[in-house]
Amino acid sequence: MFTEAYMLRALMASVLLGPVCGLLGVFVTARRLAFFSDTVAHSALAGVAIGLWLGASDPTPAMLAVSIGVASLLLWLRQRTELLTDTILALLLSTSVALGVVIFSQLKGYRGEMERYLFGDILSVSPMDLLTASIISVGVTVLILVWFNALTLITTHEDLAHVTGIPVRWINLGFTLALTLVVTLAIRLVGIILVTSLLVVPAATARNIACNLRQQTVIAWLLGLGSALGGVVASYSFNLPCGPTIVLVCAALFVASLALQKVVRPSGHTPAR
Amino acid sequence: MTPHPPALQIQQVHVALGGTAVLRGVTLSVRRGELVALIGPNGSGKTTLLRAILGLQSIDSGEIQILGAPISPSTLARVGYVPQKLELDRGFGLSVREFLALRLPETRHWLWQSHRKIDAALAPSVEELGVMPLLNRPVSRLSGGQLQRVLIAWSLLRKPELLLLDEPTAGVDTPGERSFYELIESVHRRHQMTIILVSHDLSMVFRHAQWVFALNGVVCCQGTPEDIIRNDSLKEAYGLHLTPYHHHHSGEVSHVH
Numbered sequence: 001m002f003t004e005a006y007m008l009r010a011l012m013a014s015v016l017l018g019p020v021c022g023l024l025g026v027f028v029t030a031r032r033l034a035f036f037s038d039t040v041a042h043s044a045l046a047g048v049a050i051g052l053w054l055g056a057s058d059p060t061p062a063m064l065a066v067s068i069g070v071a072s073l074l075l076w077l078r079q080r081t082e083l084l085t086d087t088i089l090a091l092l093l094s095t096s097v098a099l100g101v102v103i104f105s106q107l108k109g110y111r112g113e114m115e116r117y118l119f120g121d122i123l124s125v126s127p128m129d130l131l132t133a134s135i136i137s138v139g140v141t142v143l144i145l146v147w148f149n150a151l152t153l154i155t156t157h158e159d160l161a162h163v164t165g166i167p168v169r170w171i172n173l174g175f176t177l178a179l180t181l182v183v184t185l186a187i188r189l190v191g192i193i194l195v196t197s198l199l200v201v202p203a204a205t206a207r208n209i210a211c212n213l214r215q216q217t218v219i220a221w222l223l224g225l226g227s228a229l230g231g232v233v234a235s236y237s238f239n240l241p242c243g244p245t246i247v248l249v250c251a252a253l254f255v256a257s258l259a260l261q262k263v264v265r266p267s268g269h270t271p272a273r
Numbered sequence: 274m275t276p277h278p279p280a281l282q283i284q285q286v287h288v289a290l291g292g293t294a295v296l297r298g299v300t301l302s303v304r305r306g307e308l309v310a311l312i313g314p315n316g317s318g319k320t321t322l323l324r325a326i327l328g329l330q331s332i333d334s335g336e337i338q339i340l341g342a343p344i345s346p347s348t349l350a351r352v353g354y355v356p357q358k359l360e361l362d363r364g365f366g367l368s369v370r371e372f373l374a375l376r377l378p379e380t381r382h383w384l385w386q387s388h389r390k391i392d393a394a395l396a397p398s399v400e401e402l403g404v405m406p407l408l409n410r411p412v413s414r415l416s417g418g419q420l421q422r423v424l425i426a427w428s429l430l431r432k433p434e435l436l437l438l439d440e441p442t443a444g445v446d447t448p449g450e451r452s453f454y455e456l457i458e459s460v461h462r463r464h465q466m467t468i469i470l471v472s473h474d475l476s477m478v479f480r481h482a483q484w485v486f487a488l489n490g491v492v493c494c495q496g497t498p499e500d501i502i503r504n505d506s507l508k509e510a511y512g513l514h515l516t517p518y519h520h521h522h523s524g525e526v527s528h529v530h
Contacts, residue, residue: 029362029364030362030365152375155367156361156372156412158360159327162327162328163327163349164349164376165346165349165350207366211411212366212367212409213366213368213371216366
């Protein structure tokens with residue numbers, strides 16, 4: 001199967017996006033950003049619809065633009081209103097999905113396209129998609145590693161990080177942008193509906209078996225890689241839809257980690273939540 | 274020889290939050306090397322003042338000087354801050370070793386360094402606080418007392434000249450409180466640093482502080498614990514009945530209800 005060009009591209013996309021999702025997931029879970037990721041992913045549906053409506057052959061740039069726009073709108077609304085973040089996220093998620101579906105309903109012959117983005121279609125990854133994924137995955141991985149100490153301290157206590165001289169606002173902004181870019185690209189892999197699981201489940205699995213943050217980070221990175229790669233191979237081998245298969249591999253590893261945690265963790269360490 | 278400027282000098286600081294004046298002209302001066310308590314009832318502006326000192330809250334007017342200089346990253350580098358609690362969820366794996374390693378330049382690459390190398394760098398500064406046995410424990414699962422020790426150790430790693438503690442015994446039981454304040458006194462004695470405790474826990478504060486500032490939008494009274502406990506402004510601010518207590522420094526016997 002590795003001789004077929006589309007399969008090679010699919011495998012490369014999973015190798016590029018799986019690990020960076022695992023790495024980001026360590027901070028997404030700790031900073032309770034899962035719902036934010038979900039909102040950004042769903043807003044991409046409006047981006048796809050707008051891109052196709054404008055006649056673009058590849059809606060990825062429109063997807064990225066709308067996702068970044070929604071993330072910025074969230075930050076702006078959080079600063080300017082007294083609404084709770086959850087409320088703003090729900091508002092943005094439902095509005096962007098509704099907008100996407102309404103625009104899709106006016107486009108002729110694109111119904112299949114909507115499904116491709118909802119559930120992912122890694123087998124249709126183009127060489128251009130691969131190039132974008134390479135740049136963003138490598139860039140975001142380097143950024144996270146360079147900012148690792150700052151992000152850890154901000155996660156621990158924002159004021160403490162500020163007093164230590166960390167530019168908290170800029171790093172939060174950079175992290176939000178990095179997360180938005182990766183989520184939008186990972187939609188190719190697993191689809192809008194399932195993309196949050198690729199961020200959250202490997203990191204949650206790592207929490208079950210790691211004893212410290214170093215282990216948690218390395219395990220989440222490896223699980224992101226393993227789930228994405230394993231999912232692509234399994235979906236090809238058993239002729240299953242790719243995105244859901246990747247998510248099921250993630251979930252199977254999570255269940256296995258629950259059984260493993262008693263063996264791996266030293267006594268006295270209670271399971272992570 | 275020029276005398277050292279005060280550790281903290283606050284002049285006529287005003288802060289309004291959401292249209293309400295929280296600090297209405299706070300003026301105070303903390304001498305170097307003192308163990309000072311900043312007390313006040315809920316809503317008296319203690320937290321706002323602390324945030325202003327740390328540069329986390331902008332002030333409407335007035336002036337704050339730390340160690341003789343205005344607030345800046347270089348001044349804050351000479352200040353240690355111990356927050357009340359951390360914002361971690363219980364599943365975040367950060368161990369005490371990793372948390373402390375974030376503080377030292379020589380262990381900033383802790384992600385790639387061996388535990389032995391990190392421990393060797395940490396030990397000289399944190400051994401006295403008894404945190405070495407906690408190094409493998411996740412920070413998110415420490416008890417209130419253990420967390421306060423770790424946070425003090427974090428601050429001491431950079432050898433601060435001024436240490437600010439925000440409600441340090443809020444989540445600590447009574448025996449833990451006592452040993453915590455004993456620890457603070459021993460740190461104060463050994464390192465000769467200025468320590469400011471922000472607290473509403475009057476009885477413990479009166480036992481251990483050398484000087485007390487009572488805040489109620491303004492500094493309503495200040496003095497030694499013996500003096501301040503008899504001050505009518507304090508009784509008014511708290512609505513308390515205050516009776517004699519035992520103070521570590523003077524030996525006088527008092528009690529706070």
